Amino acid sequence: MVMIHPGLRPYIEPYRVLGCMRMWQPHDDSCRCTSTLGRHRMNVLAVDVGGTKTLLGIVTPAGDIVSQSEHPTRIGIDDIERVSALTVEELASATEPVGAVCVGFPEYVSAEGLLTSREVLTWAEQPARVIHRAIAARGLEQLPVRIDSDVRLGALGEATFGVGVDRSSFIYVSLGTGLSSAFVVSGAPWRGSRGEAIALGEWPGPEGTTLERYASGTAITQRYEHLTGVARTARDIVTASATDPVARGILETAGSALGRACADIVSLIDPAVVIIGGGLGSAPTLLSEAAHRAYISATARRDDSPPWVVAGNGARSGLLGAAAAALPLCC
Structure with a gap:
């Protein structure tokens, strides 16, 4: 069998x-x-x-x-x-x-x-x-x-081979070059009537822009170049954040915006868990730490809020x- x-x-x-x-x-x-x-x-x-x-x-x-x-x-x-x-x-x-x-x-x-x-x-x-x-x-x-x-x-990768196994439901947030999400119920991603139930990045973000244009890997590089005039990759900005206050500020504000958005998702659909993935989202950075803190703060009024979990398969x-x-x- x-x-x-x-x-x-x-x-x-x-x-x-x-x-x-x-x-x-x-x-x-x-x-x-x-x-x-x-x-x-x-x-x-x-x-x-x-x-x-x-x-x-x-x-x-x-x-x-x-x-x-x-x-x-x-x-x-x-x-x-x-x-x-x-x-x-x-x-x-x-x-x-x-x-x-x-x-x-x-x-x-x-x-x-x-x-x-x-x-x-x-x-x-x-x-x-x-x-x-x-x-x-x-x-x-x-x-x-x-x-x-x-x-x-x-x-689906997390539902089948990762930390989403046996979870009744979860929201999966992928943060990398871009930003998007998917809602999973009983092991199956819910696609919506048009296949477009993935557009977390299109949510309104700070400073009159979208969340993707504020918190994604692409947004981080653009914001850094706008403030400093220096073109750096997201990876370089993460590395520099230990000593570069501009890099640190961009990562922390991006993470805070993402964490609050995830708390809003929880208020809307009440998943059993929030899984943060993608190359940037699953890495231990100031951005992911700030996102987690903002999420905890925004959901603190309830003792049983869904846990925040890093994707078991990371970028894979x-x-x-x-x-x-x-x-x-x-x-």
């Missing part, structure tokens, strides 16, 4: 493969398994396209990353063809059979697996179509391909979530 991880159960049912070019069900006769154990016991290819970097990894059903590669994400030009090429290269070089692919993008994604925004990336054609075409051009066997929002996959939550979303597609 195949043991199904609790976080995957909401996905184990016949459904249309999101972003795939055909109708497909987990045990459809048209699926040609290349393993005697069936594809549900095969590895999957997970791809996490972020605002700064793209991660690709071969992941086992247990959530172990067999291999991983990292590439810069190209902003301002259509990067879908390159992501597709990287995906095919990973498939071609895999040492064991791969049963399915899932790719997360930092955009709004519909229930059908279609990108519906160009907030971060430039694209002209839907990724699933490009990936299938690239697979065919390389002469490889077609596989189920799923497309979803990177933050929903990050949330999205990659593992993509794997979790791909696994049920393996017949």
Whole structure:
């Protein structure tokens, strides 16, 4: 008997493969398994396209990353063809059979697996179509391909392989180059009617701007350059904060704004826990410390407020979530 991880159960049912070019069900006769154990016991290819970097990894059903590669994400030009090429290269070089692919993008994604925004990336054609075409051009066997929002996959990664396991509900906040969130109930991210229940970054922020333009990694670099005239990366600003009062002030005000916003989310939807993730959010910095303090202060009127927990998978939550979303597609 195949043991199904609790976080995957909401996905184990016949459904249309999101972003795939055909109708497909987990045990459809048209699926040609290349393993005697069936594809549900095969590895999957997970791809996490972020605002700064793209991660690709071969992941086992247990959530172990067999291999991983990292590439810069190209902003301002259509990067879908390159992501597709990287995906095919990973498939071609895999040492064991791969049963399915899932790719997360930092955009709004519909229930059908279609990108519906160009907030971060430039694209002209839907990724699933490009990936299938690239697979065919390389002469490889077609596989189920799923497309979803990177933050929903990050949330699923924590629900399946991280600190969200067995939680009745949680809000997952991803702070990195950008800022977004996803609400998870019974192990499944809630996508909303349009697939847009991820836009924490669009909430009003201090100084008449949005929360993303005030507290994200991109915002931190822009605010620092505006105040000092010096261009530094978010990583450099975090490092400099020990001795640089400008860097320290930016990180602390960004964290305070994020913590208060998370307290507002708790007042609205009452999750069992708040999970803070993403490369910047899960790192021990002045920003994350300030966010935690602000959250505790804003929720102090209740003794049983949801705990604030750092993502167990850190910056790899999205990659593992993509794997979790791909696994049920393996017949």
